[in-house]
Amino acid sequence: xxxxxxxxxxxxxxxxxxxxxLKKMPERKAEFVNTSGIPVAxxxxxxxxxxxxxxxxxxxxxxxxxxRAVQPTAYRGRFWTMRQYAGFGSAEETNERYHFxxxxxxxxxxxxxxxxTQIGYDSDHELARGxxxxxxxxxxxxxxxxxxxxxxxxxxxxxxxxxxxxCAIILAMYLAVAEKQGIGFDKLRGTVQNDILKEYPARGxxxxxxxxxxxxxxxxxxxxxxxxxxxxxxxxSGYHIREAGSTAVQEVAFTLANGxxxxxxxxxxxxxxxxxxxxxxxxxNSHLDFFEEIAKFRAARxxxxxxxxxxxxxTDVRSQMLRFHTxxxxxxLTAQQPLNNIMRTAFEALAAVLGGTxxxxxxxxxxxxxxxxxxxxxxxxxxxxxxxxxxxxxxxxDPLAGCYYVEYLTDEIEKRAQDYIDQIDRMxxxxxxxxxxxxxxxxxxxxxxxxREIEKNERIVVGxxxxxxxxxxxxxxxxxxxxTVGDRQVAxxxxxxxxxxxxxxxxxxxxxxxxxxxxxxxxxPILKAVQCLATLxxxxxxxxxxxxxxxxxxx
Amino acid sequence: MQESRKxxxxxxxxxxxxxxxxxxxxCAALRDAGMEVIYTGLRQTPExxxxxxxxxxxxxxxxxxxxxxxxxxxxxxxxLLRDKKIxxxxxxxxxxxxxxxxxxxxxxxxAAIFTPGTDTGDIVSFIRDNLKKN
Numbered sequence: 134x135x136x137x138x139x140x141x142x143x144x145x146x147x148x149x150x151x152x153x154x155l156k157k158m159p160e161r162k163a164e165f166v167n168t169s170g171i172p173v174a175x176x177x178x179x180x181x182x183x184x185x186x187x188x189x190x191x192x193x194x195x196x197x198x199x200x201r202a203v204q205p206t207a208y209r210g211r212f213w214t215m216r217q218y219a220g221f222g223s224a225e226e227t228n229e230r231y232h233f234x235x236x237x238x239x240x241x242x243x244x245x246x247x248x249x250t251q252i253g254y255d256s257d258h259e260l261a262r263g264x265x266x267x268x269x270x271x272x273x274x275x276x277x278x279x280x281x282x283x284x285x286x287x288x289x290x291x292x293x294x295x296x297x298x299x300c301a302i303i304l305a306m307y308l309a310v311a312e313k314q315g316i317g318f319d320k321l322r323g324t325v326q327n328d329i330l331k332e333y334p335a336r337g338x339x340x341x342x343x344x345x346x347x348x349x350x351x352x353x354x355x356x357x358x359x360x361x362x363x364x365x366x367x368x369x370s371g372y373h374i375r376e377a378g379s380t381a382v383q384e385v386a387f388t389l390a391n392g393x394x395x396x397x398x399x400x401x402x403x404x405x406x407x408x409x410x411x412x413x414x415x416x417x418n419s420h421l422d423f424f425e426e427i428a429k430f431r432a433a434r435x436x437x438x439x440x441x442x443x444x445x446x447x448t449d450v451r452s453q454m455l456r457f458h459t460x461x462x463x464x465x466l467t468a469q470q471p472l473n474n475i476m477r478t479a480f481e482a483l484a485a486v487l488g489g490t491x492x493x494x495x496x497x498x499x500x501x502x503x504x505x506x507x508x509x510x511x512x513x514x515x516x517x518x519x520x521x522x523x524x525x526x527x528x529x530x531d532p533l534a535g536c537y538y539v540e541y542l543t544d545e546i547e548k549r550a551q552d553y554i555d556q557i558d559r560m561x562x563x564x565x566x567x568x569x570x571x572x573x574x575x576x577x578x579x580x581x582x583x584x585r586e587i588e589k590n591e592r593i594v595v596g597x598x599x600x601x602x603x604x605x606x607x608x609x610x611x612x613x614x615x616x617t618v619g620d621r622q623v624a625x626x627x628x629x630x631x632x633x634x635x636x637x638x639x640x641x642x643x644x645x646x647x648x649x650x651x652x653x654x655x656x657x658p659i660l661k662a663v664q665c666l667a668t669l670x671x672x673x674x675x676x677x678x679x680x681x682x683x684x685x686x687x688x
Numbered sequence: 689m690q691e692s693r694k695x696x697x698x699x700x701x702x703x704x705x706x707x708x709x710x711x712x713x714x715c716a717a718l719r720d721a722g723m724e725v726i727y728t729g730l731r732q733t734p735e736x737x738x739x740x741x742x743x744x745x746x747x748x749x750x751x752x753x754x755x756x757x758x759x760x761x762x763x764x765x766x767x768l769l770r771d772k773k774i775x776x777x778x779x780x781x782x783x784x785x786x787x788x789x790x791x792x793x794x795x796x797x798x799a800a801i802f803t804p805g806t807d808t809g810d811i812v813s814f815i816r817d818n819l820k821k822n
Binding site for chain 2: 248249251252254259260261262263264267268332335336337338376377378464467468469501502503504577580581584588594597607611613614685687
């Protein structure tokens with residue numbers, strides 16, 4: 134009480150001094166508010182953390198509610214996994230980039246698939262025209278997948294695959310490659326994104342409706358729990374929600390609300406929370422508001438721990454640990470003066486590390502212009518290596534804990550995200566909120582507000598609306614995807630269909646259709662179809678015939 | 689001149705690209721500027737876009753593509769418009785469009801390409817200054 138009085142006296146003196154200063158020199162802005170709408174005070178003191186309970190709110194690293202870290206020694210034991218998302222053109226070209234990245238010291242792979250693959254079309258489909266091999270690698274069949282991982286023993290790397298709607302098929306192809314390499318499924322480490330719910334309000338690579346998709350997702354949970362025990366069965370992603378324009382609070386709220394929907398779906402399918410809970414993982418964005426981002430990661434960890442323990446009755450602490458991958462904010466990069474993006478990415482990466490990420494992708498400086506070139510990717514990876522090896526920020530765990538501002542923001546983000554989750558619960562959960570267009574509208578409004586702030590010069594983006602240069606020299610050596618990749622894929626498909634056992638393919642697809650019409654787990658029949666060299670498009674068409682295709686209502 | 693009839697814009701996402709933040713922001717800005725905006729939603733074929741433009745009797749088609757498929761999709765839309773003998777619709781494109789693709793886009797008849805960092809006010813002015821219909 135005495136301390137508190139002393140502090141209140143100091144604060145009163147300070148406020149009086151501030152008043153004097155303000156009369157002579159007003160502050161830069163009338164009010165300081167972050168992107169989430171949280172007011173930022175002039176200074177923070179213990180008075181802002183009234184009732185702060187260290188044990189309950191923070192704990193120590195590796196202790197519930199895991200605000201400080203999920204693991205007791207964190208980066209003192211091992212740095213995060215440095216994992217650059219990569220893929221373009223054909224499987225052979227992407228395989229070459231993977232060997233380059235592994236040689237450069239990258240510690241995990243991250244596969245980018247092209248849009249036809251992500252939406253379940255073979256490269257020879259009408260809708261694939263112009264898209265083959267553009268934003269990622271084109272995968273039509275097991276043949277392509279084998280070439281993608283040629284010379285990479287799958288028990289030596291951990292592989293993350295950004296695949297959602299056709300996730301079960303791509304995962305089955307990965308398993309089939311492992312089998313061909315003579316590697317047991319229990320030795321495989323990696324992650325599939327498998328997060329369909331964020332595809333509707335952001336990112337857009339859905340095929341089936343949300344409710345049908347939930348079956349495929351829980352089938353993967355169940356299959357991996359039994360057969361691929363080290364695999365992360367989902368990466369519940371806020372990244373794309375943020376890229377689509379959400380605030381930091383919305384990113385946490387909508388991501389965890391989706392997480393709740395997946396847990397509920399798995400429980401409804403008869404699984405127990407601590408059977409699949411430990412294999413759930415997350416994926417967040419790291420944007421430019423440095424302290425807000427650090428607080429966001431901490432708040433997300435605490436909130437998820439509480440949800441799993443209190444709401445779902447988890448008793449295994451591993452289910453309560455929010456483990457996450459981070460990518461720096463692509464939407465914060467500018468096409469103007471692109472070298473500035475190196476600094477932006479570095480600050481964002483540092484925030485992710487101070488927030489305790491388990492793995493990290495740093496964006497390349499040329500990404501607002503084209504797919505990243507080899508030089509740009511190397512600089513991005515070096516940024517992570519400099520943070521890890523030169524800045525010493527990894528020598529103590531969660532160094533910003535106890536910082537009045539960071540703890541205030543952590544509490545505030547948690548509270549505001551919880552309010553959103555309550556609101557979504559009242560609508561009937563994340564699926565209903567998406568179907569009503571609520572999430573889409575919230576994100577769209579935030580995106581427009583952000584754009585207006587830039588255009589009114591209320592938000593400064595260096596090189597864009599201030600400090601511009603007149604005649605900019607454009608970076609050279611941008612990556613260009615070989616335009617013949619589409620033709621090559623089509624030719625390979627023809628060869629495949631001419632040389633495989635087409636009767637076996639038809640049989641496997643018929644079995645899959647029967648399974649889809651019933652309630653069995655779809656992973657075994659999909660794996661069988663993949664091994665018979667059925668194509669991704671053929672397998673998806675079989676499922677389309679049973680599940681139908683989703684048409685999004687346009688707002 | 690424009691009081692009698694609002695400028696009508698078809699905002700479209702050709703191809704499989706799902707990045708719709710940009711086009712949605714453009715939709716909001718054009719509406720705020722008093723235009724009538726019809727948004728197609730994702731995954732439109734060039735045929736669907738041209739048909740919608742005809743049906744909605746628009747003055748402008750604004751397409752957005754960030755996947756790199758613009759090299760096929762944008763000129764294909766122009767080709768279909770020509771097949772239908774339509775030459776009074778102002779067609780613009782945006783997205784991640786490398787500078788070196790600019791001449792080919794212009795050559796195909798795309799009136800302007802807007803890339804990341806564009807002020808929405810510039811797009812509004814461009815439309816007002818370059819309308820082909822009266």
